[in-house]
Amino acid sequence: MAMAVGVARLAPVSPCPLLSDSSSPLIDWTTMAAPREPEVIRDKAAMRAWSRRRRAEGKTVAVVPTMGYLHQGHLSLISAAAAAASADPVAIVVTIYVNPSQFAPSEDLATYPSDFAGDLRKLASTGVVDAVFNPPDLYVRGAGRRGAASGGAISCLEEAAGDGHETWVRVERLEKGMCGASRPVFFRGVATIVSKLFNIIEPDVAVFGKKDYQQWRVICRMVRDLDFAIEIIGSEIVREADGLAMSSRNVHLSREEREKALSISRSLVDARTGALKGNTDCKQIKNKIVQTLTETGGQVDYVEIVEQESLVPVEQIDGPVVICVAAWFGKVRLIDNIEIDTRS
Protein backbone atom coordinates (compact mmCIF):
# COMPACT_ATOMS: atom_id res chain seq x y z
CA MET A 1 0.00 0.00 0.00
CA ALA A 2 1.53 3.29 -1.02
CA MET A 3 2.03 5.73 1.79
CA ALA A 4 2.36 9.44 1.96
CA VAL A 5 6.02 10.23 2.21
CA GLY A 6 7.92 13.03 3.72
CA VAL A 7 10.77 14.68 1.98
CA ALA A 8 14.14 13.00 2.22
CA ARG A 9 16.23 15.22 4.44
CA LEU A 10 19.41 15.78 2.53
CA ALA A 11 22.51 14.93 4.47
CA PRO A 12 24.79 17.87 5.18
CA VAL A 13 26.80 18.29 2.03
CA SER A 14 30.17 16.69 2.48
CA PRO A 15 31.68 18.76 -0.26
CA CYS A 16 33.87 16.95 -2.67
CA PRO A 17 37.23 18.80 -2.63
CA LEU A 18 37.10 19.46 -6.35
CA LEU A 19 33.49 20.29 -6.86
CA SER A 20 32.41 21.73 -3.56
CA ASP A 21 30.20 24.29 -5.19
CA SER A 22 28.54 21.84 -7.54
CA SER A 23 28.66 18.51 -5.80
CA SER A 24 25.22 17.31 -4.94
CA PRO A 25 24.20 16.45 -1.40
CA LEU A 26 23.96 12.77 -0.68
CA ILE A 27 20.86 11.55 1.00
CA ASP A 28 20.64 10.60 4.68
CA TRP A 29 17.95 7.99 4.30
CA THR A 30 18.14 7.17 8.01
CA THR A 31 15.91 10.17 8.59
CA MET A 32 13.28 8.69 6.32
CA ALA A 33 10.54 6.24 7.02
CA ALA A 34 11.62 2.75 8.01
CA PRO A 35 12.97 0.59 5.18
CA ARG A 36 10.09 -0.66 3.08
CA GLU A 37 10.10 -3.20 0.24
CA PRO A 38 8.61 -1.62 -2.89
CA GLU A 39 6.03 -3.61 -4.84
CA VAL A 40 7.63 -5.21 -7.91
CA ILE A 41 5.46 -4.93 -11.02
CA ARG A 42 6.45 -6.62 -14.26
CA ASP A 43 3.30 -6.36 -16.36
CA LYS A 44 2.41 -3.20 -18.34
CA ALA A 45 -1.34 -3.40 -17.66
CA ALA A 46 -0.75 -3.99 -13.95
CA MET A 47 1.62 -1.01 -13.85
CA ARG A 48 -0.95 1.24 -15.54
CA ALA A 49 -3.73 0.05 -13.18
CA TRP A 50 -1.49 0.57 -10.11
CA SER A 51 -0.68 4.11 -11.18
CA ARG A 52 -4.33 4.96 -11.84
CA ARG A 53 -5.30 3.64 -8.38
CA ARG A 54 -2.68 5.85 -6.72
CA ARG A 55 -3.97 8.87 -8.58
CA ALA A 56 -7.55 8.01 -7.64
CA GLU A 57 -6.34 8.05 -4.02
CA GLY A 58 -5.24 11.66 -4.55
CA LYS A 59 -1.52 10.95 -4.85
CA THR A 60 0.97 12.57 -7.20
CA VAL A 61 2.65 9.84 -9.25
CA ALA A 62 6.39 10.39 -9.72
CA VAL A 63 8.60 8.19 -11.90
CA VAL A 64 12.37 7.77 -11.88
CA PRO A 65 13.43 5.89 -15.04
CA THR A 66 16.66 3.87 -14.70
CA MET A 67 18.52 0.95 -16.21
CA GLY A 68 19.35 -0.48 -12.77
CA TYR A 69 22.65 -1.20 -11.04
CA LEU A 70 21.67 1.63 -8.75
CA HIS A 71 23.98 4.05 -6.97
CA GLN A 72 23.63 7.27 -4.99
CA GLY A 73 23.07 9.18 -8.21
CA HIS A 74 19.89 7.21 -8.80
CA LEU A 75 18.85 7.55 -5.15
CA SER A 76 19.25 11.32 -5.41
CA LEU A 77 16.60 11.28 -8.13
CA ILE A 78 14.22 9.51 -5.75
CA SER A 79 14.82 12.22 -3.19
CA ALA A 80 14.08 14.84 -5.84
CA ALA A 81 10.86 12.99 -6.71
CA ALA A 82 9.81 12.95 -3.07
CA ALA A 83 10.59 16.65 -2.72
CA ALA A 84 8.83 17.61 -5.94
CA ALA A 85 5.43 16.74 -4.58
CA SER A 86 6.12 17.50 -0.94
CA ALA A 87 2.78 19.31 -0.63
CA ASP A 88 0.79 16.28 -1.74
CA PRO A 89 1.20 12.62 -0.94
CA VAL A 90 3.40 11.12 -3.63
CA ALA A 91 3.59 7.60 -5.02
CA ILE A 92 7.10 6.95 -6.35
CA VAL A 93 7.79 4.45 -9.12
CA VAL A 94 11.35 3.53 -10.10
CA THR A 95 11.67 1.76 -13.45
CA ILE A 96 14.49 -0.70 -14.05
CA TYR A 97 14.71 -1.69 -17.71
CA VAL A 98 17.81 -1.93 -19.86
CA ASN A 99 16.40 -0.61 -23.09
CA PRO A 100 17.78 -2.49 -26.15
CA SER A 101 16.63 0.18 -28.61
CA GLN A 102 19.14 2.75 -27.29
CA PHE A 103 22.13 0.50 -27.87
CA ALA A 104 23.75 -0.11 -31.24
CA PRO A 105 24.87 -3.71 -31.86
CA SER A 106 28.48 -2.49 -31.49
CA GLU A 107 27.81 -1.03 -28.01
CA ASP A 108 27.81 -2.53 -24.53
CA LEU A 109 24.25 -3.84 -24.04
CA ALA A 110 25.54 -7.33 -23.35
CA THR A 111 27.89 -6.16 -20.59
CA TYR A 112 25.63 -3.57 -19.00
CA PRO A 113 25.86 -4.17 -15.23
CA SER A 114 22.89 -5.66 -13.40
CA ASP A 115 22.07 -6.50 -9.76
CA PHE A 116 18.30 -6.52 -9.28
CA ALA A 117 18.45 -7.98 -5.75
CA GLY A 118 20.92 -5.31 -4.75
CA ASP A 119 18.78 -2.66 -6.42
CA LEU A 120 15.74 -3.79 -4.43
CA ARG A 121 17.71 -3.57 -1.18
CA LYS A 122 18.82 -0.02 -1.98
CA LEU A 123 15.30 1.05 -2.93
CA ALA A 124 13.86 -0.56 0.22
CA SER A 125 16.42 1.34 2.32
CA THR A 126 14.98 4.64 1.15
CA GLY A 127 11.60 3.79 2.66
CA VAL A 128 9.91 6.02 0.07
CA VAL A 129 9.73 3.94 -3.13
CA ASP A 130 6.28 2.46 -3.63
CA ALA A 131 6.78 0.39 -6.77
CA VAL A 132 9.51 -0.89 -9.06
CA PHE A 133 8.51 -1.42 -12.67
CA ASN A 134 10.81 -4.14 -13.97
CA PRO A 135 9.25 -5.57 -17.15
CA PRO A 136 10.95 -8.48 -18.95
CA ASP A 137 10.45 -6.65 -22.25
CA LEU A 138 8.62 -3.54 -23.46
CA TYR A 139 8.55 -4.11 -27.21
CA VAL A 140 6.36 -6.04 -29.65
CA ARG A 141 8.55 -8.67 -31.27
CA GLY A 142 7.69 -10.14 -34.67
CA ALA A 143 8.43 -13.56 -36.08
CA GLY A 144 8.67 -12.29 -39.61
CA ARG A 145 11.48 -10.51 -41.39
CA ARG A 146 11.98 -6.83 -40.62
CA GLY A 147 10.92 -5.92 -44.13
CA ALA A 148 12.41 -3.00 -46.00
CA ALA A 149 15.33 -1.71 -44.07
CA SER A 150 14.47 1.54 -42.33
CA GLY A 151 17.79 2.91 -43.56
CA GLY A 152 20.48 4.30 -41.31
CA ALA A 153 21.79 2.76 -38.12
CA ILE A 154 19.77 0.07 -36.35
CA SER A 155 19.58 -0.83 -32.67
CA CYS A 156 19.92 -4.08 -30.76
CA LEU A 157 16.11 -4.20 -30.67
CA GLU A 158 15.71 -4.15 -34.44
CA GLU A 159 18.33 -6.85 -34.82
CA ALA A 160 16.13 -9.12 -32.71
CA ALA A 161 12.57 -7.83 -33.17
CA GLY A 162 11.93 -8.90 -36.75
CA ASP A 163 8.71 -7.27 -38.07
CA GLY A 164 7.69 -6.19 -34.59
CA HIS A 165 8.16 -2.70 -33.12
CA GLU A 166 8.41 -0.01 -35.82
CA THR A 167 7.29 3.32 -34.21
CA TRP A 168 9.96 5.82 -33.17
CA VAL A 169 10.06 9.20 -31.43
CA ARG A 170 12.68 11.61 -32.75
CA VAL A 171 13.71 14.99 -31.28
CA GLU A 172 15.38 16.03 -34.49
CA ARG A 173 17.57 19.00 -33.52
CA LEU A 174 18.59 18.23 -29.93
CA GLU A 175 19.45 14.62 -30.74
CA LYS A 176 22.14 15.73 -33.18
CA GLY A 177 25.69 16.37 -32.04
CA MET A 178 27.60 15.16 -29.01
CA CYS A 179 26.20 11.78 -27.91
CA GLY A 180 23.89 11.85 -30.94
CA ALA A 181 26.90 11.82 -33.25
CA SER A 182 28.70 9.10 -31.32
CA ARG A 183 25.63 6.93 -30.67
CA PRO A 184 23.37 7.32 -33.73
CA VAL A 185 20.46 5.24 -32.35
CA PHE A 186 20.74 6.39 -28.71
CA PHE A 187 18.33 9.30 -28.51
CA ARG A 188 15.77 7.70 -30.81
CA GLY A 189 15.76 4.79 -28.38
CA VAL A 190 15.63 6.99 -25.31
CA ALA A 191 12.80 9.20 -26.58
CA THR A 192 10.82 6.15 -27.65
CA ILE A 193 11.21 4.15 -24.44
CA VAL A 194 10.56 7.18 -22.23
CA SER A 195 7.38 7.89 -24.23
CA LYS A 196 6.33 4.27 -23.73
CA LEU A 197 7.04 4.49 -19.99
CA PHE A 198 5.04 7.71 -19.80
CA ASN A 199 2.10 6.05 -21.59
CA ILE A 200 2.23 3.03 -19.27
CA ILE A 201 2.79 4.83 -15.95
CA GLU A 202 1.03 8.15 -16.74
CA PRO A 203 3.15 10.06 -14.17
CA ASP A 204 2.63 13.64 -13.01
CA VAL A 205 6.37 14.08 -12.40
CA ALA A 206 9.45 12.43 -13.94
CA VAL A 207 13.02 12.88 -12.70
CA PHE A 208 16.15 12.62 -14.82
CA GLY A 209 19.79 13.28 -13.96
CA LYS A 210 21.79 16.17 -15.41
CA LYS A 211 24.69 13.73 -15.61
CA ASP A 212 23.07 12.77 -18.89
CA TYR A 213 22.62 16.41 -19.84
CA GLN A 214 21.75 16.02 -23.50
CA GLN A 215 19.30 13.23 -22.66
CA TRP A 216 17.57 15.44 -20.10
CA ARG A 217 17.23 18.27 -22.62
CA VAL A 218 15.95 15.91 -25.31
CA ILE A 219 13.26 14.63 -22.95
CA CYS A 220 12.27 18.16 -21.87
CA ARG A 221 11.86 19.10 -25.54
CA MET A 222 9.86 15.94 -26.30
CA VAL A 223 7.50 16.64 -23.37
CA ARG A 224 7.02 20.22 -24.60
CA ASP A 225 6.42 19.30 -28.23
CA LEU A 226 4.13 16.31 -27.59
CA ASP A 227 2.14 17.98 -24.80
CA PHE A 228 2.84 15.39 -22.13
CA ALA A 229 1.23 16.69 -18.90
CA ILE A 230 4.33 15.74 -16.95
CA GLU A 231 6.70 17.94 -14.93
CA ILE A 232 10.29 17.03 -15.82
CA ILE A 233 12.86 17.57 -13.09
CA GLY A 234 16.59 17.69 -13.84
CA SER A 235 18.55 16.57 -10.80
CA GLU A 236 22.14 17.65 -10.15
CA ILE A 237 25.08 15.31 -10.71
CA VAL A 238 26.06 13.19 -7.71
CA ARG A 239 29.80 12.57 -7.54
CA GLU A 240 32.19 10.34 -5.66
CA ALA A 241 34.22 12.07 -2.96
CA ASP A 242 37.07 12.56 -5.44
CA GLY A 243 34.81 14.16 -8.05
CA LEU A 244 34.15 11.23 -10.43
CA ALA A 245 30.57 11.41 -11.65
CA MET A 246 28.73 8.35 -10.36
CA SER A 247 27.73 6.04 -13.19
CA SER A 248 26.77 2.38 -13.45
CA ARG A 249 29.56 1.86 -16.00
CA ASN A 250 32.20 2.96 -13.46
CA VAL A 251 32.16 -0.64 -12.20
CA HIS A 252 34.03 -1.63 -15.36
CA LEU A 253 36.94 0.76 -14.68
CA SER A 254 40.19 -0.73 -13.44
CA ARG A 255 41.79 1.04 -10.49
CA GLU A 256 44.24 2.73 -12.84
CA GLU A 257 41.53 3.73 -15.32
CA ARG A 258 39.41 5.15 -12.52
CA GLU A 259 42.32 7.30 -11.34
CA LYS A 260 42.88 8.56 -14.87
CA ALA A 261 39.17 9.26 -15.31
CA LEU A 262 39.39 11.88 -12.55
CA SER A 263 40.93 14.12 -15.20
CA ILE A 264 37.42 14.62 -16.58
CA SER A 265 35.88 16.28 -13.52
CA ARG A 266 39.12 18.10 -12.69
CA SER A 267 39.41 19.61 -16.17
CA LEU A 268 35.76 20.69 -16.05
CA VAL A 269 36.24 22.45 -12.71
CA ASP A 270 39.40 24.14 -13.97
CA ALA A 271 37.56 25.30 -17.09
CA ARG A 272 34.75 26.79 -15.03
CA THR A 273 37.18 28.50 -12.65
CA GLY A 274 38.99 29.98 -15.65
CA ALA A 275 35.79 31.12 -17.35
CA LEU A 276 34.62 32.91 -14.20
CA LYS A 277 38.00 34.68 -14.21
CA GLY A 278 37.49 35.80 -17.80
CA ASN A 279 39.02 32.97 -19.85
CA THR A 280 35.95 32.54 -22.06
CA ASP A 281 37.41 31.53 -25.43
CA CYS A 282 35.80 28.18 -26.15
CA LYS A 283 38.42 26.94 -28.60
CA GLN A 284 41.15 27.43 -26.01
CA ILE A 285 39.05 25.83 -23.26
CA LYS A 286 38.19 22.80 -25.37
CA ASN A 287 41.78 22.32 -26.55
CA LYS A 288 43.01 22.40 -22.95
CA ILE A 289 40.46 19.81 -21.83
CA VAL A 290 41.27 17.54 -24.80
CA GLN A 291 44.98 17.86 -23.99
CA THR A 292 44.43 17.05 -20.31
CA LEU A 293 42.30 13.99 -21.01
CA THR A 294 44.62 12.70 -23.72
CA GLU A 295 47.72 13.16 -21.58
CA THR A 296 46.12 11.08 -18.84
CA GLY A 297 45.37 8.25 -21.21
CA GLY A 298 41.79 9.05 -22.17
CA GLN A 299 40.46 8.74 -25.71
CA VAL A 300 38.31 11.81 -26.26
CA ASP A 301 34.96 11.28 -27.98
CA TYR A 302 33.92 14.91 -27.76
CA VAL A 303 34.36 18.12 -25.77
CA GLU A 304 31.67 20.67 -26.57
CA ILE A 305 30.62 23.99 -25.07
CA VAL A 306 26.97 24.65 -25.86
CA GLU A 307 24.07 26.83 -24.78
CA GLN A 308 22.28 25.12 -21.91
CA GLU A 309 18.82 24.88 -23.49
CA SER A 310 19.42 24.84 -27.25
CA LEU A 311 22.66 22.81 -27.06
CA VAL A 312 23.98 25.07 -29.84
CA PRO A 313 27.80 25.32 -29.73
CA VAL A 314 29.23 28.73 -28.74
CA GLU A 315 32.61 30.36 -29.48
CA GLN A 316 32.68 32.57 -26.38
CA ILE A 317 31.22 31.88 -22.96
CA ASP A 318 28.83 34.76 -22.38
CA GLY A 319 25.79 33.49 -20.51
CA PRO A 320 24.42 30.08 -19.48
CA VAL A 321 26.46 27.31 -21.14
CA VAL A 322 27.41 23.75 -20.37
CA ILE A 323 30.71 22.02 -21.13
CA CYS A 324 29.94 18.43 -22.12
CA VAL A 325 32.60 15.74 -22.29
CA ALA A 326 32.63 12.12 -23.41
CA ALA A 327 35.80 10.07 -23.27
CA TRP A 328 36.91 6.47 -23.19
CA PHE A 329 39.12 5.14 -20.42
CA GLY A 330 39.98 1.62 -21.44
CA LYS A 331 36.77 0.14 -22.76
CA VAL A 332 34.52 2.37 -20.67
CA ARG A 333 32.87 5.43 -22.20
CA LEU A 334 32.25 8.08 -19.56
CA ILE A 335 30.28 11.30 -19.86
CA ASP A 336 30.28 14.35 -17.61
CA ASN A 337 29.46 18.04 -17.77
CA ILE A 338 29.54 21.30 -15.88
CA GLU A 339 27.19 24.26 -16.17
CA ILE A 340 28.64 27.76 -16.28
CA ASP A 341 26.88 31.11 -16.28
CA THR A 342 29.32 34.00 -16.37
CA ARG A 343 26.46 36.45 -15.85
CA SER A 344 25.23 35.01 -12.55
Ligand SMILES: Nc1ncnc2c1ncn2[C@@H]1O[C@H](COP(=O)(O)OP(=O)(O)OP(=O)(O)O)[C@@H](O)[C@H]1O
Ligand atom coordinates in the same frame (compact mmCIF):
# COMPACT_ATOMS: atom_id res chain seq x y z
N1 LIG B 1 25.83 10.59 -10.92
C1 LIG B 1 24.56 10.87 -11.24
N2 LIG B 1 23.98 12.00 -10.76
C2 LIG B 1 22.70 12.30 -11.09
N3 LIG B 1 21.91 11.51 -11.87
C3 LIG B 1 22.46 10.38 -12.36
C4 LIG B 1 23.80 10.00 -12.07
N4 LIG B 1 24.05 8.82 -12.71
C5 LIG B 1 22.92 8.49 -13.36
N5 LIG B 1 21.97 9.42 -13.16
C6 LIG B 1 20.62 9.44 -13.73
O1 LIG B 1 19.96 8.24 -13.43
C7 LIG B 1 19.04 7.94 -14.47
C8 LIG B 1 19.27 6.53 -14.91
O2 LIG B 1 20.55 6.44 -15.55
P1 LIG B 1 21.22 5.00 -15.80
O3 LIG B 1 20.36 3.96 -15.23
O4 LIG B 1 21.62 4.90 -17.22
O5 LIG B 1 22.45 5.08 -14.88
P2 LIG B 1 23.88 5.60 -15.23
O6 LIG B 1 24.61 5.73 -13.97
O7 LIG B 1 23.72 6.82 -16.10
O8 LIG B 1 24.49 4.46 -16.06
P3 LIG B 1 25.45 4.61 -17.28
O9 LIG B 1 25.71 6.06 -17.50
O10 LIG B 1 26.66 3.84 -16.90
O11 LIG B 1 24.61 3.97 -18.35
C9 LIG B 1 19.32 8.95 -15.59
O12 LIG B 1 18.36 10.00 -15.55
C10 LIG B 1 20.69 9.46 -15.24
O13 LIG B 1 20.94 10.77 -15.73
Ligand SMILES: CC(C)(CO)[C@@H](O)C(=O)[O-]
Ligand atom coordinates in the same frame (compact mmCIF):
# COMPACT_ATOMS: atom_id res chain seq x y z
C1 LIG C 1 16.32 7.27 -19.30
C2 LIG C 1 16.66 5.82 -19.48
C3 LIG C 1 16.23 5.03 -18.27
C4 LIG C 1 15.95 5.28 -20.70
O1 LIG C 1 16.30 3.94 -20.91
C5 LIG C 1 18.19 5.63 -19.71
O2 LIG C 1 18.60 6.30 -20.88
C6 LIG C 1 18.98 6.07 -18.54
O3 LIG C 1 19.03 5.27 -17.60
O4 LIG C 1 19.50 7.19 -18.53
Ligand code: BAL
Ligand atom coordinates in the same frame (compact mmCIF):
# COMPACT_ATOMS: atom_id res chain seq x y z
N1 BAL D 1 22.35 6.89 -18.75
C1 BAL D 1 22.96 6.40 -19.93
C2 BAL D 1 22.17 5.38 -20.65
C3 BAL D 1 22.98 4.73 -21.78
O1 BAL D 1 24.19 4.99 -21.84
O2 BAL D 1 22.40 3.96 -22.58
